[in-house]
Amino acid sequence: MSNMVKLTINETAVEAPAGTLLIDAAKLAGIEIPAFCYYEGMSLQAACRMCLVEIEKAPKLMAACVVPVAEGMIVRTESPAVVKARKTTLEFLLTNHPLDCPVCDKGGECELQDMVFKYGAGESRFTEVKQHVPEKQWSPVVFYDGPRCILCYRCVRVCNEGMGVGALGIVNRGVAAEIAPSHGDHLECDECGSCIDICPVGALTSGAYRYKTRPWEMEHVGTICTHCSNGCKTTLGVRNNEIVRGNNRDRSGVNGEFLCVKGRYAFDFNHHPERLQTPLLRVNGKLEEVSWSRALQAVVEKFKAGGKAGVVGSTRIANEEAYLLQKFARTVLKTNNIDHHRSGDVVTLLDSLSGKTATLGTADDCYNAKAVLIVGADLSQQQPFLANQIRANHRHHKAGIYVATPGAVREDKIAKASARTADGNWLPAVESMAEKLKGEKELLVLFGDSVKGEGVRKLVAFGESLGIPVKYICLVDYANSRGAMDMGLLPDLGPGYHAVEGAPGLTLPQMMAATDLDLLWVVGANPLARHTLASSKAFVVVQDLFLTETAQRADVVLPAASAYEKNGTVTNVCGQVQRLKRGVETVGAKTDLNIIGLIARGMGVNLGKVDADAVFAEIQKTVRGYNVPLPVIVTGGAAQTMPVNGRVPSTVLPELIQSSRDTLFTTGTLTRYSKILNEVMEAPGGLYR
C-alpha cells in the first residue's frame, strides 16, 4: 500500500497505515503500550498518562494514544524515562485507590492489578490518609465505589458514544472528581451494564454479581443468549452449577463485547424456584408430580392412539430440536399441523429475493453498510445489538441512517432523515426518502413485522428502484425465531423452505380453533397466553421450563432444559448460525432433544442417533445454507444468507405474523421469571427511547 508509514519502535522497523495511532501501531508490531483510558472505538482522552513513550526529537514524553504515526519516527517504549514515568503514574494511581483487592469483585481480572504487577513498584511510599467517599447505588444493578475509580472515563464514553444514552458524567474536580449519573443519584438508562463491563477496576460493580464469587472460581462457558434474536455470544460465569455472571469480555461472537440488560443479567430465570424439575401428569383433574417413565408412558400411549394432532414448536429451542420435532410430527404423527409463533416475514423476503445473491444482511453489515434504512422497528428496544452496530457505524464510518417508524426512536438522533408512519402504512414515509437514498452508495434495510406479505415485495421493489446495492434484514423476535422457520416449523414448508409433501397443515390459530383436535403437543411455547383451545377433548403435552398458561391446561408437563443447559445451534435474526454450549447441568429437567428421542424410543420409532451433533450433521445435508464447517459455526462466522433458488411455495397468511413488541426489559415467558429484569424495569428507561 502506498499510504503506509515506516517507523521504528524499540529498534524494530514497523509499518502502519497513515493515521494509525502510535499505540495501535505498536500493538500491530506485538509491542504493548499500557493504557487505561485508551479504548478502541471510543473517543480519545489522553488522561491516564500510562501510554507515555519517548519519541526522538520530542521535548518530552508523548502520549502514544493521541500521536499518529509519522514517517521516520523513532519511538522507545521501554527506555528508562518511560519505565520510570509508568512506575510513578501507577504509584500516583495507588495513592487514593483502596487496596481492598481481597474483597473487590474485580480482584483477579483487574487491569490496575495487572499493570501494577507488570510495571509497578514493589514498595509503596504513600503514607498519607486516603481520600474516601462512601459507595453509592445508582440502580438495582449498578454500584459505584468512588475511591476505586481511576477516572479513565470509559464508562462515560461507552454510555454516551456506545449506547447513545449519556446517563453518566463527571462531578467535582481534582482528587474529589467522580463519576455521577446525569439524573442526580440514580440512573435512567438501558441498564445494559456496559459501564460495569468496561470498567478496568472495581469502581463499577454489578448488583447481580457483587460479592458472589472470585473470578477464578468460575468456569467460563461461551454460549448464545437465549432472549432476543440478535444472537449475542455471552460468556457465562458458572460456579457450583449456578450461573453467577454473564459478559463477553473475550469479545468472541458476532457481538464483540456488547451485551444488553437481558444478555448480561437475565440468566437468573434459570435458577428460579418455580423452575419445573419433575414431570407432571393430570390425575383426577389435577397435575401431580410423577416419574419420567410414567409421564413418558402416558405420552407414548396417546401418541400411539393417533387422531388429529397439532404440534406447536418454539422460537427458543435449538435448531436440532426444531428439526427433530418437525421430523417426528411429519414422519411419526404423519401430520403437517405444525407451526410456531411467527414474528417476521422471512418467508416472503426469501421468495422476493429468489435467485439474487448478496442481498441478505448480517450483523457485520449493520456496522459496515454505507447507509441504513430502518422501517417500522424500534431497534434500541427490540434489537439492541443491531442498534448498537448501527450507532457504531454512524460514529466510526459516518453512515447515513434513515428512519421510518410509527413513533420516535433513539436512531432519530443520528438519522439523516426520519419520518413517522401512520396506521402501519410505512410506504409513503419510505418513498419520501427515495431521492436521498439514491445518493447513497449502498443500503441495508431492516424491517419489522409491519412489513409483511405484499408489503415485503413492495419494499424489495422500492429497494431495486434505487439503483444501488441493497441488502435486507427481516427482524424477528426470539433467539431462534429464524431457525424455527429454517428448520420447517411451518404447516406449508419443510426444512429449507421446501414445499411439504401432501396438503399444508393447520396454522397455529387454526389448531387452537379446531374443535376436533385430539392431541396438542407444545414444545417450549405458550400459545394459550393469547389463544383459547377450542377442543375440550384434546390431550395436551407440554415441554417447558415453567408452569405457563399452556402447561396449566396440559395433561402431561415435561420439564425442559433451558438454552444454557444444552448443546446445539441457534440461528440469529441475520441467519448467522451459532453454537450453544452447555453451561450448567439440569437437575430434573431434560433437553427437548432428549425428550423427543425418549418418546420416539417409547414408540419404537427409529429417528436415527439423537444427539445434537448427529442431528446437526443431518441438518447440514438437508437444510440449505447450513452446510458450513463446524469450526466456522463455533466462532459465529456462519451465515445462512443465501436465498432459496426458485420460489418459496408459501401459503401462509401474513396476518399471522405479529411481533410481541418486547422492550429492552421483556422477552416473553423467560423474563417474567427474571428477578433482576423485573427489578430494573421499575427504572424509567423509556426516557432514552
Next chain:
Amino acid sequence: MKLYNPPSPLETKVISKRFGVENSWRLDTYLATGGFEAFKKTMEMSPDQIIDEVKASSLRGRGGAGFPTGLKWSFVPKNVEGPTYIVVNGDESEPGTCKDRLLIEHDPYQMIEGILIAARAVGASKGWVYIRGEYRYLIDHLDSVLKEAYQRGYLGKNIAGTGFDFDLYSQTGAGAYECGEESALLESLEGKRGVPRIRPPFPAVSGAFQRPTVLNNVETFSSVPEIIKNGGKWYADLGTPKNGGTRMVCLAGHVNKPGVYEVPLGMNMMYFINEIGGGMWKGKKMKATIPGGSSCPILRADECDIPMDYDSMAKAGTMLGSGGMMVMDEDTDMVKIALRIMRFYKHESCGWCIPCREGTTWLQKMLARIVDGNGAMRDVDMVGDLAKSMLGRTFCPLGDAAAMPTISIVEKFRPEFEAYVARNPFANSELVQVG
C-alpha cells in the same frame, strides 16, 4: 474606578496611559485620547499587513506562555467557509496576577479596539471576553461598556461607519483556575466541563465551537492599538530584541510600594523592585522572588539581578509568566510557601489526568505533614522527586505549574525543610508518623 496604587514616574506608560484619567472607561474619554484611530487605520490595511505589523512589534502573549502574537494570528486559515471567532482570555487566575482587571476597569475600549483589529486581521465576526467567575463586579462593568459600545456604534453592524461588523459578548467563568488554559477555557465557553482538550488541533484551526479562533490575553489585545498606531518597530524598540514593548507587572509581597506598574521589557528586576517598588519593607533583606505568578520557579535574592524579559528569565531557569511578581523578605518561611502554593494547585487540579490529580494531592498532604512537624528525612527528597514525576507528564500545563515552583523551592531552600523535619524526633525512623 479608583487606582489601587499611585503611578511611578519610572514607568513607561503605553497601555496604562489612561489609568487615572477621569472617566477613562467611557467612550468619549477614549475617543478624545486617540481612541479607534488605530482601528480606522487598519481599514486602509490588508489583513496580512496588520499581521506583519504585529509580527514586527515582537509582541508576545501576555498570558504567561509568551507565544509570538503575530505568528499565532497567521496560523488562522484564510478564506474558510463559516465563521472565525475571537476569544479573550480574562480568566486571570494565576496567583499574584491582577493586571487584566485593571485594563478592563480603566481602559476597556483599548481592549475592544485591539479585538476589532485582530478581527480585521483574521476575518472574525464574533468574539467573547471570558472573565473569571470571581470578578463578578468586572462583568457588570464590562457589560455596561459593551452596551455603550453597541449604542454608539462601536460594536455590532457597520462599526464607526467603516462597514465592518463585529459582535462581542461577555462570558463568565465559574471559578476554575484550569479555565485559564486556553482549551479548557473554550470547553467552558461552550458550556461544558472545564477540562483541557487534546491538541492538536490548536484553537487557530479548531477553537470555539470547532471554528478557527484567535485566543489571546486581555493585555495582549490591549497592546495592539498602540502597535498599529505607532508602528511595530516603535513598539519593538521599547523592549529588547525579540521581546517587544512594555508589560504590566503586578508587584506584591514585602516591598514598600506594591502595585501594578507598566515597564518596558528588559528592565532590570532589582532596579524595578528597588526604584519602582520602593525597595524591601521595614529595611529587611530579600530572600527570594517569584517573578511571574505562582507557577514560575522561584529565584533566590542573588539570582534576581537580571533583565525582565522572556529570554533572560528562561536563561535564569524561570519564566516571566503572567507578570505576578511576589517578593519575599528574609523572615519568610519557604516550607510554608511551598505548602501554600501546593494547596492552591491541589484545589485547582481539574482531575482529568492522573499525575496532576494525585500528585498535587499527595504533595499537599506531605508538605502539610512536614509543616506540622511530622515530616521524615526521606520526605524532603520525595517532595522534589514527586514534583519531578509530574513535570512534563501531565495532560496540560497545570501539573507543570504545580511542579516547577515546588522543585525550585526544595532545591534552593532545602535546609529549611530539613530544619522542619529535624523537629520530629522520629524523623530518621523507618516508622513514619502520619499526621
